[in-house]
Structure formats: C-alpha cells, structure tokens
Amino acid sequence: ATTPAVVTVTGAAGQIGYALLFRIASGQLLGPDTPVRLRLLEVPQAVRAAEGTAMELDDCAFPLLAGIDIFDDARPAFDGANVGLLVGARPRTAGMERGDLLSANGGIFGPQGAAINAGAASDIKVLVVGNPANTNAFIAAAHAPDVPAERFTAMTRLDHNRALAQLAAQTGKPVDSIRHLTIWGNHSATQFPDLTRATVDGTPALDLVDPSWVSDTFIPTVAKRGAAIIEARGASSAASAANAAIDHIRTWVDGTPEGDWTSAGVVSDGSYGVPEGIVSSFPVTSDGTSWSIVQGLELDDDSRARLDASVAELVDEREAVRGLGLA
Ligand code: NDP
Numbered sequence: 001a002t003t004p005a006v007v008t009v010t011g012a013a014g015q016i017g018y019a020l021l022f023r024i025a026s027g028q029l030l031g032p033d034t035p036v037r038l039r040l041l042e043v044p045q046a047v048r049a050a051e052g053t054a055m056e057l058d059d060c061a062f063p064l065l066a067g068i069d070i071f072d073d074a075r076p077a078f079d080g081a082n083v084g085l086l087v088g089a090r091p092r093t094a095g096m097e098r099g100d101l102l103s104a105n106g107g108i109f110g111p112q113g114a115a116i117n118a119g120a121a122s123d124i125k126v127l128v129v130g131n132p133a134n135t136n137a138f139i140a141a142a143h144a145p146d147v148p149a150e151r152f153t154a155m156t157r158l159d160h161n162r163a164l165a166q167l168a169a170q171t172g173k174p175v176d177s178i179r180h181l182t183i184w185g186n187h188s189a190t191q192f193p194d195l196t197r198a199t200v201d202g203t204p205a206l207d208l209v210d211p212s213w214v215s216d217t218f219i220p221t222v223a224k225r226g227a228a229i230i231e232a233r234g235a236s237s238a239a240s241a242a243n244a245a246i247d248h249i250r251t252w253v254d255g256t257p258e259g260d261w262t263s264a265g266v267v268s269d270g271s272y273g274v275p276e277g278i279v280s281s282f283p284v285t286s287d288g289t290s291w292s293i294v295q296g297l298e299l300d301d302d303s304r305a306r307l308d309a310s311v312a313e314l315v316d317e318r319e320a321v322r323g324l325g326l327a
Contacts, residue, residue, distance in 0.1 A: 004035040004066035008081040011088020012040035013049035019242035025065040035066040041077035074115035081120045089130025106326030109136040113143030128154045133187045134265050134279040135317040142327035154265030156281035158244035159183040163193045163222045177201040182283040183263035185310025192306035193222040255288040
C-alpha cells in the first residue's frame with residue numbers, strides 16, 4: 001500500500017509518547033510496507049514539547065514517515081485516523097477522589113470518542129493506554145455510537161508481557177516457549193494473571209511451578225509491577241508500555257499466531273459472566289480485523305473469585321461514570 005496510514009497519538013509529548021513515536025515512524029507498528037502519517041494530540045501547554053519531538057522525528061529521516069501534524073483539538077486530530085493510540089490521561093494525584101479522577105478523564109475521553117465518531121476512518125482501531133484504561137475506553141466508546149464498540153480496546157498487553165517474563169524467568173525457559181497465558185479483568189491491582197491454561201514448551205505451567213509461587217509471588221508481582229518500576233526507576237514505566245502498545249496493534253493487524261492467544265481489554269459480550277458492555281481483559285485472538293474472546297475455558301473456584309473481584313471493580317467504575325453523566 002502506498003497510501004499512508006493515519007496514526008493519531010494523544011499525550012504525544014509524554015514519556016510513553018516519546019518511547020512510542022519513533023517506533024511507529026520506523027515501521028514497527030504497521031510493518032515495513034506501510035507509510036504512516038502521524039497526528040499528535042496534546043494539551044495546549046504541551047504542544048511546544050510535541051513540536052520538539054516532531055523535529056526529532058524529522059531528523060531521523062524515516063523513509064516510512066509521510067508527515068506529522070500537531071493538534072490541541074481532538075476533532076482534526078482524529079480526522080481520517082486508521083489507528084488511535086490514546087495515551088494522554090489525567091493521572092491520579094495525591095488526595096484525589098475517584099470521582100474527580102473519572103470526571104477529569106471523562107472530559108478527555110468523551111470528546112475524543114466523539115471526534116473518532118465524527119471523523120475517523122471506517123477501519124479505525126483504538127487502543128486506550130491512559131489510565132484508568134478500561135473505563136476510559138468505555139467512556140470513549142459510549143461517545144462513538146456510529147463506531148462498532150469492538151474497535152475500542154484497552155491495553156493489558158503490558159500485564160501479559162510482564163506475566164510471560166515472570167514465568168519464563170521462574171522456569172528458566174524462553175518467553176516464546178509459553179502459550180495460553182491470560183490476563184483477566186481490569187488493568188489495575190485487581191487484575192487476574194492466569195496460568196491455569198498456560199504451557200511452557202507444551203508442558204502445563206502449573207506442573208513446573210509451585211502453587212504458592214503462583215499465588216504469593218507471580219500474581220502480586222505482575223499486578224504490582226508498575227509500582228515496583230516507579231520505586232526503582234524514579235519514573236513510571238514508559239518504554240515497556242510503548243512496546244506493549246506496539247505489540248497490541250501489531251497482533252490486531254497481523255492476527256494471533258496459530259495455537260496461541262493474547263490478552264486485551266475488549267468490550268464484553270457477556271462471556272464468562274462479565275456484564276455486557278464493560279471493557280474487560282480476556283483471552284483473545286485476532287483474525288487481522290477483529291478480536292474474538294476465546295470461548296469455553298472452564299474457570300475453577302479460585303479463578304472465578306479472582307475474575308469476579310476485578311469485574312466488580314469495573315462495574316463500580318461504570319456506575320460511577322454513569323452517575324457523573326460521563327457515559
Ligand atoms: P506517561 O506518558 O508516562 O503516561 C500516560 C498515561 O499512560 C498515564 O495515564 C499512565 O497512567 C498510562 N499508563 C498506562 N500503562 C502504563 C504503564 N505501564 N506505565 C506508565 N504509564 C502507564 O505520562 P506523561 O505524564 O509523561 O505524559 C502524559 C502526556 O499526556 C502529557 O504530555 C500531557 O500533556 C498529555 N495529555 C494529553 C491529553 C490530550 O491529548 N488531550 C490529555 C491529558 C494529558 P498512570 O498515570 O496510572 O501511570
């Protein structure tokens with residue numbers, strides 16, 4: 001294809017944006033045959049910084065980079081967009097109530113959903129990275145009634161990748177020997193990183209690791225990895241989050257490999273008792289166009305309880321968002 005794909009990135013001047021844009025422009029998002037036109041959306045006070053990043057992008061002389069435009073208004077930023085990476089969000093600050101956090105993000109993701117509805121390309125694929133990612137995706141989808149809800153997704157691929165890395169280290173096997181690992185629920189500390197179906201070189205993971213390692217080390221390490229990185233690095237994870245965003249879109253566009261699945265926050269169709277309409281992480285496959293939730297997995301009592309707890313949090317967030325009139 002010679003027509004460039006339009007990729008809109010919000011929060012483009014932030015840490016994740018800085019780790020993301022150069023990889024997109026080099027062809028790592030949509031492959032070596034697809035030129036990209038970048039559209040960067042920022043708040044007005046960060047437009048200057050986004051211009052600096054755009055200068056650096058120019059200076060890389062990427063052959064696939066067809067152009068860069070910078071906006072502080074969502075409408076033109078999403079005009080014609082094929083891919084939307086929604087990274088910019090209002091972070092939780094000390095003493096902030098959940099309602100304040102959700103209101104601030106409703107003010108960001110509602111208008112962005114409306115802009116996508118108004119002007120994005122008919123094949124738009126949206127990934128929400130900015131937290132609370134699942135609920136922000138829910139808000140954006142609610143403001144885009146003409147866009148199929150399945151096009152709105154939330155990122156749990158970083159949690160998935162973190163889980164792969166932890167299991168690989170524990171078993172001494174390479175990450176690509178692992179299949180059928182799942183992150184369920186919310187991208188938050190309540191998420192359920194699930195090894196019950198996972199295999200390592202074809203052997204069930206649970207035959208290789210101790211049950212107490214799973215409950216006492218694996219699950220909390222994956223769920224709290226973001227905080228551990230802030231503690232060690234003095235800043236939140238950015239390159240690994242950008243990497244996971246690239247992985248998510250690449251899998252969406254290329255399809256999942258035969259005999260495996262991945263994890264993504266998608267709009268629930270009621271599968272596994274997750275209320276319809278909620279954006280929850282599931283085991284999913286892609287055929288290159290749409291995600292499908294893997295069906296027919298049996299959840300044992302422990303898994304059920306863990307999934308239910310995370311889904312309860314998502315239901316609470318949905319009710320709060322509705323109560324605030326944000327969706
Ligand atoms: P980052 O680029 O580090 O993070 C952006 C968002 O990604 C945050 O909501 C963050 O959540 C989230 N996130 C999701 N997964 C991860 C992860 N694994 N590690 C770290 N963060 C993760 O934030 P910056 O403050 O550097 O940049 C944000 C930019 O967004 C700023 O330039 C700001 O101006 C812009 N912005 C743009 C908006 C717009 O375009 N309309 C609206 C709001 C902000 P968490 O806070 O929970 O870490």
